[in-house]
Amino acid sequence: MAPTSDRSRGTRAVVANGVGKAVLNLRRLTRGGGSALPGLVAERIDPRMVSRLVAQLPEGVIVVTGTNGKTTTTKMIVAVLEAQGKTVLTNRSGSNLSRGVASAILERSAWRGRLLEDIAVFEVDEASMPAVCEQLRPSTVVVNNLFRDQLDRYGELDTTAAVIGRAIAGLDGSATVCLNADDPLVASLARYGDRPDIRWFGVDAEGVERLDHDAASDSDHCPQCGHALDYTKAYYSHLGHYRCPDGHVERPTPELSLTSFESIDVHDGASRLTVDVEGDSISIVLPLPGLYNAYNALAAMCAMRSRGVALHDATDALSHVTAPFGRVEHVDVHGRGLRIILVKNPAGFNQIIQTFLGHPKGTRLMLAINDGLADGRDLSWLWDVAIEDIAPCEFVLCTGGRAADMALRFKYAGAEADVVPDMVEGIAELLRRTPEGEEAEVLANYTAMLELRALLDSQATLKRFWQ
Structure with missing residues (x-):
């Protein structure tokens, strides 16, 4: 019985691999990335x-x-x-x-x-x-x-x-x-x-x-x-x-x-x-x-x-490594330079403030904040971010599903932020307020970053996450 069992396991492994690869290629053709579904399908066939x-x-x-x-x-x-x-x-x-x-x-x-x-x-x-x-x-x-x-x-x-x-x-x-x-x-x-x-x-x-x-x-x-x-x-x-x-x-x-x-x-x-x-x-x-x-x-x-x-x-x-997808990513959109940076918790957000936003320079700033499953529904952590240490900005825009929460945090820090919940409108407003040839900072949590990059993809060439 052992040879038959080994043959059965080998067949299952080959089938799992083949079906998983087929799903991956189909996903890439239709949605632009393999993601996790192919692995889920293959593991169901052969754990x-x-x-x-x-x-x-x-x-x-x-x-x-x-x-x-x-x-x-x-x-x-x-x-x-x-x-x-x-x-x-x-x-x-x-x-x-x-x-x-x-x-x-x-x-x-x-x-x-x-x-x-x-x-x-x-x-x-x-x-x-x-x-x-x-x-x-x-x-x-x-x-x-x-x-x-x-x-x-x-x-x-x-x-x-x-x-x-x-x-x-x-x-x-x-x-x-x-x-x-x-x-x-x-x-x-x-x-x-x-x-x-x-x-x-x-x-x-x-x-x-x-x-x-x-x-x-x-x-x-x-x-x-x-x-x-x-x-x-x-x-x-x-x-x-x-x-x-x-x-x-x-x-x-x-x-x-x-x-x-x-x-x-x-x-x-x-x-x-x-x-x-x-x-x-x-x-x-x-x-x-x-x-x-x-x-x-x-x-x-x-x-x-x-x-x-x-x-x-x-x-x-x-000394030659480059930032991965969504981590300090530079994008040119209609002659404006946007720097996209992922923020997802107080410790990381504060390091971004320390590195990029703590020195007076008239920054143009947009924050895109969602509360998707990949972000966590509880965004009370925004109150532990050192917003008070952000140097005075030329303007601050808040967009995404939790834009109002982010803007409220700025208000309690003594700074004004404009709320544009719709991300399409938020991007348009950011580009309108940023002169051609100038730059702006865009901070986004995970699902907001994915949404933002998808919207910008029609206006700029962005690296795919699997590249």
Whole structure:
């Protein structure tokens, strides 16, 4: 009976792969992107399809998770590996649930279920980590940070950390876990399972500014006793140098440490970083702005170092990386330059304010805010955004389904914002008020960004999310 059973499983795997690829191609022809549906269909036919396919990859799988920076960090790791001559399988669309990962694998598999890549790098939704890691059996896991996000979906941060902890506890004994030493809750994940190979990254730079109204400190209490942590350095939100007053936890010493950070070109997006690696210093000009992207680069370098990649090679690749879909994306529309930036929680929004909007320059600003399922219905987090630290703007427009909520937050910050709920009309008003040859900033949460890009696509050439 065994041969028949094996033959049956093999047939099911081939059918699942073929049907999934057919659905993917059909979706791309009719709607412009593969998304998650092909993976959902294929997994219904063969629940073990993903495990069978990734087992073919000779160098295994890297998984990146956390609240902010998953997409950018994943793209950075892919850039380094490709510069090393590796062929890499990744979920470029950013679809990071189990079915999205399955769809990315389907896209690159042959019709009979063969993968030819050397290695895979996937960003994975925090709540999906246990199920996805069980299928992928990653050899490296990176956790960037844990911030309050989509409370109506994830619940409190302790719950999210426990979910990721279960995934870490289930990893193979040889797996490496790279953790952000500056995030107390992320650092606490080291206690899950028998995990000797923990790699740490963090920031030790002096003179890094913090917004005056950055009160979005989501996890600044000891994970063990609950007492407020003592901080000697606080970079943003709850990231910094901390210790429990009762001695239960203390920031680990990172093996990769950012010792200096300088914004050198905010307009085009560039930062100068100095990274200390166990006594050796490496300099890099990162073509992405903000301290938050410096953390992403540290995470990527930590993962690469754990796999034996020389850091000088890694920094060379990182010096040429570009922002992914919707993250500091420059678009020309009828002679106006629009910079589109994703915002989705207080910690990330405040970093965008810190990087782009905190200096007086007469910014033209539009905010597009929805409350779709992918955004989270609860938008009370808008009140924790440091709107007061936005420098005076030439004008502020609010559009999208929750435009009035955003405008009200500006009003309480002492600034006026005009409400144009319809996004078509909002874009038209933005272009009308922005002179030809000038620029404007557009901040949008996830579904608003997708809607905005779809509307702009008829007026400008935008990169597809799978490109």
